[in-house]
Amino acid sequence: MTSPLGAAGVHTVIGVDAGSANLREADHLIHHLVDGFGLPRGTVACTHLIRTDERRSTAVSLALPDAGAAEVAWTRVLDWAGPDTGAAFGDRTHGSAQAAGAARLAAEEHAGRRAGRAVSYPGVDALVGTVTVADLLGLSAVDRVVVVGAPSVDGAGPDPATAVRTRDHVRPEWRDGRLTLALVPAVGGALAPFEVPNPTPCCADHG
Structure with missing residues (x-):
């Protein structure tokens, strides 16, 4: 079964950093986002260990099946995210520079299929x-x-x-x-x- 992320993946992947301290917390966050937002079948959600000079957390990424679904998900993320949550989607960001930077890194890793531990995915x-x-x-x-x-x-x-x-x-x-x-x-x-x-x-x- 093929996954939904194509060449234009950068336009369908959202990164979120809510300050999760470990994989288990990040897994819970993914289930909350995927189930709570009613994200469509075909969404691939991953965890990413962020270890930079500015941030140490476990961020998540959401790869939506198409750009339209990603836009809807982005709106829901912004409505949900608090001031301490970082989010990134293409050239758009939310939150502090450190949190948004971690979210962007997670999104880039997933879009490039370089890294990411999948928790929710087709099948x-x-x-x-x-x-x-x-x-x-x-x-x-x-x-x-x-x-x-x-x-x-x-x-x-x-x-x-x-x-x-x-x-x-x-x-x-x-x-x-x-x-x-x-x-x-x-x-x-x-x-x-x-x-x-x-x-x-x-x-x-x-x-």
Whole structure:
């Protein structure tokens, strides 16, 4: 399944920095924005670790399916954002220079598909319980899976029939322009996402 971000991604990606201190807080923020704003199917929302001289936080980015949807989302972000929240969309910003700069960096990373840990994306709701590698790739926006410590042969990944125990927590990352999920060996010859829920899957009640 392809993701919605195209060559004009800069016109569809919004960055938001609400001062989240860690990934869990940022995951909650994403669910609040995606669910609370009623963002359309096809939205890809990611977390970004911001570590600059001016800002240390975990910002988020929202890649909307098209420019029109992004404009609507931007209006909703501005209506919601307080004075301590930074936001960026193209050449428009909100908030302090430090917070807006962090939001812009998150948006740029996502638009360029250079970085970003995806929390909400097409097909994520299907990645629960145990699925196969083939289903994971076929039912969601995940483009590629890699097994940590097991270099691929001729670019091939794990056997498509291999079971993946998702733990209902699947967080792929943008790597070299592709949404990539890192896996590790699990019991019984299965695989599991490298990132472990801590301490439990975030926002289970958002299902």
